[in-house]
Amino acid sequence: MPTQLELQIQTMPDSPGVYQYFDKDDNLLYVGKAKNLKKRVMSYFNKTSDSGRIRIMVRKIVRVKHIVVPTESEALILENNLIKSLKPRYNILLRDDKSYPWICIKKERFSRVFATRNVIKDGSEYFGPYTSFKTVQTLLGLIRELYPLRTCNYDLSESNIQSGKYKVCLEYHIGNCKGPCEGYERLEDYQDCVNDIRDILRGNFKQSLKSFRTKMQELAAEMKFEEAQEIKEKIEALENYQARSTVFNPRINNLDVFSIVSDESMAYVNYIQVAHGAIVRSHTMEIKKKLDEPDEDLLQIAAVELRERFELRSKEVLAPFAINLGENVKVTVPKVGDKKQILDLSNRNARFHRMDQLKQIKIVDPDRHTNRIMAQMKKDLRLPTEPRHIECFDNSNIQGTNPVAACVVFKDGKPSKKDYRHFNIKTVEGPDDFASMEEVVHRRYRRLLEEDQPLPQLIIIDGGKGQLSSALKSLDALGLRGKITILGIAKRLEEIYYPGDSVPLYLDKKSETLKIIQHLRNEAHRFGITHHRDRRSKSALQTSVESIPGIGEKTMVTLLKYFKSVKRLKEATEPDIAKVIGPAKAKKIAEFYQIKPN
Structure with missing residues (x-):
């Protein structure tokens, strides 16, 4: 009996998404992304050469949870969001003895914004962890492109600035900083920029975009087109990053x-x-x-x-x-x-x-599964009882030759192949599907009644209203109408017809009831076609063999049983045929089919 974890892995979808591992105390161990969830998760339990930490983590896993998303890129974004919000233990530990990087907004006057792997509880704000340092560099590059922040670690207290303790550096002269160390920038303006950065790191780009657009319009109105163009480029950079960091429309919030x-x-x-x-x-x-x-x-x-x-x-x-x-x-x-x-x-x-x-x-519980399926079919098809025994009929004829019919039997929603039956049409001349259906249904249930065998709860006819009406005539003749539910299924739109009901029933294309009916119909078609092919082959063999001079009916039957088809007989060697009917007759057949002596 598979464990609960093994069952969860076996039944995962082959879709892109994110998986989460939990231990026995339901603590989140790890979050990962996958192009194919089932293959990726199974790989953790099939590998033997992973690092010690991964093996330790795998031994702790008792439950797997997954979230399906449309594409692999969206799985990457979702993984990043979940890691940042849930902080799973092994997402930090499984990285070459290093923790994942964070972006820190330092708690100080004229706050610095920088990357770090060390989280210090000093009141500063930390955003992350991020799965890739490249992501952190991209974010910080965007922030520095949008906002001129200081990079020095000076203590910019009010007294230090007023006393002239510090002098502006190269970053000020090349335009990357506005010189708060010498009092060239007000604290309120600087912290407004920090507030915008905080929103960006939380995924909220609305305020920053609004501020930049307002400023761009003001500069354009003042004829400062070069400066307005610089602001426009910042807006484009922010919108481009926003598009890559969201799964849906970023305006959809909370x-x-x-x-x-x-x-x-x-x-x-x-x-x-x-x-x-x-x-x-x-x-x-x-x-x-x-x-x-x-x-x-x-x-x-x-x-x-x-x-x-x-x-x-x-x-x-x-x-x-x-x-x-x-x-x-x-x-x-x-x-x-x-x-x-x-x-x-x-x-x-x-x-x-x-x-x-x-x-x-x-x-784990096949009986429960069967009971659920039967109850669902009873509801979907409006049946008086659960269809534990279902039979499906299909006719097969090609250009009116060798008409046959097939009856397949399902019990508890599964094929019962020992109960399959095929019929050679006896009373119908030519390709008449309606009359053929009437004949085989009558023969089938007359025999079951004569032998006192159990009758099905449901009969399915592969065809539309015409075949269903023909089958119904046979049930009427046998006095079974109303005792067995009968319906027809038309192939084109999978329409289900009931006797006397002009409006068909359409089941959900993904419903289990329709899938079982389709399985029945396909099995009946396959079984009928196989029997029809065999009959045509035997008929062709019989006609061909009977035309050979010196070969009688008894020899024909022997060849029929052994070679099954004319094609196989023609491909046989004279010694092979001689083993079956003797050298003299084998020579006549070899001469007739111009088989070269081996």
């Missing part, structure tokens, strides 16, 4: 997203928290149904619970339908645009979580 996927017994509610266009948290809650509660009620209960659990204070919530979360919370049901994309991503994560759980149940 938003909670809820979606729900459910079946007969369980519901799965996914929650995503979005700040400044980036996902900062994702969680999926499982709810066991008791009274067949509607999704609207379950989502509302789960949303209230999750908002309390995570202390969420967002004023706007996205949901697939309206729910009541109080007067101070706006619930939006997006139909198009960026918000709809976020809601779709939440729904996708809920569906993947449900699929993972169902795969695990199928491995």
